[in-house]
Amino acid sequence: MTSSPSKTARRLGVLLGAACLTVPLTVALGGTAQAAPSSCTAGTGPFQKNAERFLGRTVDGRQSAADCRAIRAFQLDHGISPAIGYAGPVTWSVMDLVGKQRSAGDRPNAAGKCPVDKGRVACVDLTRQLSWIQDGSRLKFGPVPIRSGRDGYETRTGLKRVYWRSVDHWSTLYKVRMPYSQFFDGGQAFHAIDGSVWSAPGSHGCVNMRRADAKKYWSLLKNGDDVYVYGSKPGT
Incomplete structure (x- = not known):
């Protein structure tokens, strides 16, 4: 039939x-994805200035405790792991995409x-x-x-x-x-x-x-x- x-x-x-x-809903900086630590532990990343500019921070290219907390908050909000406040290529690529999405208005x-x-x-x-x-x-x-x-x-x-x-x-x-x-x-x-x-x-x-x-x-x-x-x- x-x-x-x-x-x-x-x-x-x-x-x-x-x-x-x-x-799987994880994003790694490279290799196997890791669980997000409970604190902000990262140093200055290669996209530090880009991240500072995107987040409205002082753009000096130097990681501060406040910078790290702001970057980590973005990572947590957007499912980026490990969320340690490091301004690496994955974090910046998401920031760049979010910026383009916002500009669509x-x-x-x-x-x-x-x-x-x-x-x-x-x-x-x-x-x-x-x-x-x-x-x-x-x-x-x-x-x-x-x-x-x-x-x-x-x-x-x-x-x-x-x-x-x-x-x-x-x-x-x-x-x-x-x-x-x-x-x-x-x-x-x-x-x-x-x-x-x-x-x-x-x-x-x-x-x-x-x-x-x-x-x-x-x-x-x-x-x-x-x-x-x-x-x-x-x-x-």
């Missing part, structure tokens, strides 16, 4: 949805790269790791930070369409929940994660979101709505 399109889509989502789950589509002739569309900018929803040219929600596919598992670009939704999706492969899953391209979907959307290296193709943002997307999108993915994630 031939399966109906809805049953086929459901099976496809169950089988493929797990393929884009997140990798309420005009994330200022460059006009997401189509405005599609009615409601969820835009995904891989370069800035941002997503938002617009109705024509009018911003409906966002922009919000996201985490897309890591190197080798890139989130595929182009015009897509939401085809299956599962509010409390369960990955049979990884035995992990994928709340508010909205599949738009094979096994690739918007869904919430626990942990930081800024942590490296990325998902296995899905667009990872903070829970509140994924929940809002769930309320605003429906099957058949357009999704437009463009750009290239740094490092992929």
